[in-house]
Amino acid sequence: MVQVINNKTFKGISPNKLMEATYRAAENFQVRAFYEAKNEILKVGKYTEEEFFKILDAMIDAETERKLILERLKSKEPLFLEEIVKIIKEFSPDNVIRDIIYLKEQGYIDEKIEVKTKKVIKKIKGEEKEVEEKEYFYRYQVKDLPDDFIEHYFEPVSIVFEAEVCCHCGWCSSICPVNAITVTADILEIDDNACMKCGLCYTICPRSFSIDQAYKSIKNLDKSLKWSDKIGAYYNTYSGSTTKDKIKKVRQDGGVVTTLLEYLLKNKLVDAIVAVQHSVDLWRPEPVIVDNIKDLYKTGGTKYANSPSLEIIDKAKQYNRLAVVGVPCMMKAIEKATLFPSGLPFFNNIKYKIGLFCMESFSYAKIINLVKDKFDKEINELTKMNIDKGKFIINLTSGEEMAVDLKEVQSYARHTCHFCEDLTSDYADISVGSIGSQAGWSSVITRSKEIDEIYKGAVKDGLIESQNLKEVKPGQFLVERIAGVKRTKCKDPFLELKKKSQ
Numbered sequence: 234m235v236q237v238i239n240n241k242t243f244k245g246i247s248p249n250k251l252m253e254a255t256y257r258a259a260e261n262f263q264v265r266a267f268y269e270a271k272n273e274i275l276k277v278g279k280y281t282e283e284e285f286f287k288i289l290d291a292m293i294d295a296e297t298e299r300k301l302i303l304e305r306l307k308s309k310e311p312l313f314l315e316e317i318v319k320i321i322k323e324f325s326p327d328n329v330i331r332d333i334i335y336l337k338e339q340g341y342i343d344e345k346i347e348v349k350t351k352k353v354i355k356k357i358k359g360e361e362k363e364v365e366e367k368e369y370f371y372r373y374q375v376k377d378l379p380d381d382f383i384e385h386y387f388e389p390v391s392i393v394f395e396a397e398v399c400c401h402c403g404w405c406s407s408i409c410p411v412n413a414i415t416v417t418a419d420i421l422e423i424d425d426n427a428c429m430k431c432g433l434c435y436t437i438c439p440r441s442f443s444i445d446q447a448y449k450s451i452k453n454l455d456k457s458l459k460w461s462d463k464i465g466a467y468y469n470t471y472s473g474s475t476t477k478d479k480i481k482k483v484r485q486d487g488g489v490v491t492t493l494l495e496y497l498l499k500n501k502l503v504d505a506i507v508a509v510q511h512s513v514d515l516w517r518p519e520p521v522i523v524d525n526i527k528d529l530y531k532t533g534g535t536k537y538a539n540s541p542s543l544e545i546i547d548k549a550k551q552y553n554r555l556a557v558v559g560v561p562c563m564m565k566a567i568e569k570a571t572l573f574p575s576g577l578p579f580f581n582n583i584k585y586k587i588g589l590f591c592m593e594s595f596s597y598a599k600i601i602n603l604v605k606d607k608f609d610k611e612i613n614e615l616t617k618m619n620i621d622k623g624k625f626i627i628n629l630t631s632g633e634e635m636a637v638d639l640k641e642v643q644s645y646a647r648h649t650c651h652f653c654e655d656l657t658s659d660y661a662d663i664s665v666g667s668i669g670s671q672a673g674w675s676s677v678i679t680r681s682k683e684i685d686e687i688y689k690g691a692v693k694d695g696l697i698e699s700q701n702l703k704e705v706k707p708g709q710f711l712v713e714r715i716a717g718v719k720r721t722k723c724k725d726p727f728l729e730l731k732k733k734s735q
């Protein structure tokens with residue numbers, strides 16, 4: 234997880250400049266809305282008074298920092314984030330990167346994108362061919378603004394829902410300080426009477442504005458990580474399979490997720506896990522908080538209907554250390570709230586993010602239709618669903634297995650998934666999927682030294698058999714290829730949102 238440092242003091246800044254910047258920071262609409270709603274927020278009880286002031290303090294610090302950065306970059310030519318980090322030495326590089334991206338959203342900074350085309354040789358169907366590849370370069374420049382310029386105001390996330398790009402991760406519902414948002418797998422509702430228009434839900438929503446440039450630049454600062462345009466920043470890659478018979482009975486692929494979760498719980502590295510199990514309706518995922526092994530085993534296996542899992546994070550506050558399992562859009566949502574608006578996570582008990590690979594998900598109603606239309610079966614006849622080697626496969630209580638081409642079921646996928654560019658949960662601490670590994674094995678991407686050591690600990694204890702993903706067939710090559718296809722096919726959610734809000 235990105236660790237953004239909060240500035241408790243502003244070293245090296247003259248008192249005058251600091252006072253002016255703090256004054257301007259206090260005028261920010263988000264800071265004001267949050268402060269003015271103090272009584273309502275404390276009444277709801279989601280944040281204690283101490284937490285409220287910590288969040289407010291961090292928001293003011295971050296806003297002050299942004300105003301100071303703006304002053305320093307005035308009248309400068311367009312610069313790469315890396316160049317800006319070298320100029321602004323008073324704040325940590327992570328902070329500066331976060332601030333530039335937020336200043337762009339607040340309307341102070343222009344993002345200038347330059348596209349260069351280069352010719353590369355690629356092997357296509359066994360033949361070497363010269364193809365054109367586009368490279369994008371992002372520079373940032375402070376705008377020349379009129380004196381009466383007003384900072385952009387962030388609307389509540391009903392605009393994301395109305396633009397049909399909401400992925401129903403549930404995160405905004407957990408974050409909203411006054412509990413004004415209800416998110417289910419299919420709907421999002423905001424109670425206008427309760428909403429105090431702080432725009433925090435917009436800030437942390439994975440579909441409101443892009444964090445790709447911030448993510449890439451921050452990860453590039455960590456020299457222990459490797460970088461792939463297709464699967465993001467990573468430390469190591471593996472193919473793993475559980476050795477535990479009980480987990481083999483409930484797993485989807487290699488059972489790596491459930492095994493790792495058991496290892497985390499048993500070694501007291503976490504106190505609880507946020508995962509999903511079947512609800513009373515079979516195959517309808519229900520987000521759950523689990524703090525024991527018996528309940529953990531109920532979460533094994535993939536439910537292809539979407540789950541608003543992050544909606545329950547605010548109900549897990551009694552646990553000091555959580556591991557959260559989810560699909561890529563959820564991993565991005567959590568990471569976004571770690572960066573914005575202040576670098577102080579709203580729930581700092583999220584210790585590990587365990588991300589799944591995900592090409593698409595389906596609404597529960599569409600899953601029922603799909604099973605009926607394509608296989609002429611009822612949902613409760615199924616013991617497993619799987620997507621493998623271009624097929625959608627179901628296993629039945631009768632022991633029979635049936636499959637159709639994946640292309641045949643794609644029209645059943647959720648509309649919002651067409652706006653998703655991430656296959657491998659780039660924003661997770663560790664990502665797990667089936668693509669790249671043999672049946673009964675999972676492909677694993679560790680994204681920090683810390684989680685890599687945890688994975689290796691589970692292997693050393695004999696809980697997971699593990700191989701190098703680059704040395705198995707089809708291996709990392711296939712993961713990168715499919716991840717690249719997902720990125721290329723993805724529609725731009727931010728463009729869609731802009732179109733709807735104009």
Ligand SMILES: Cc1cc2nc3c(=O)[nH]c(=O)nc-3n(C[C@H](O)[C@H](O)[C@H](O)COP(=O)(O)OP(=O)(O)OC[C@H]3O[C@@H](n4cnc5c(N)ncnc54)[C@H](O)[C@@H]3O)c2cc1C
Nearest residue numbers: 484485486487488489490491508509534536592666667668
């Ligand atoms: C909607 C969806 C689509 C997927 N698409 C692909 C794909 O295209 N390619 C690919 O390689 N892998 C995909 N996966 C991941 C894959 O199905 C396995 O989850 C992954 O390989 C881990 O297997 P495992 O045996 O280690 O996990 P297990 O040990 O079986 O654990 C599975 C974990 O997944 C969680 N989970 C199950 N359903 C959901 C859900 N709907 N939302 C959030 N969490 C859930 C459970 O809580 C559990 O912790 C997808 C997963 C989901 C949920």
Ligand code: SF4
Nearest residue numbers: 399400402403405438
């Ligand atoms: S945070 Fe998640 S649930 Fe809320 S609007 Fe954004 S995508 Fe939808």
Ligand code: SF4
Nearest residue numbers: 409428429431432434
């Ligand atoms: S709905 Fe959004 S804008 Fe309204 S109070 Fe909640 S977080 Fe703030």
Ligand code: SF4
Nearest residue numbers: 561562591593650653
């Ligand atoms: S495809 Fe993307 S938006 Fe859809 S469920 Fe998977 S991660 Fe979320």
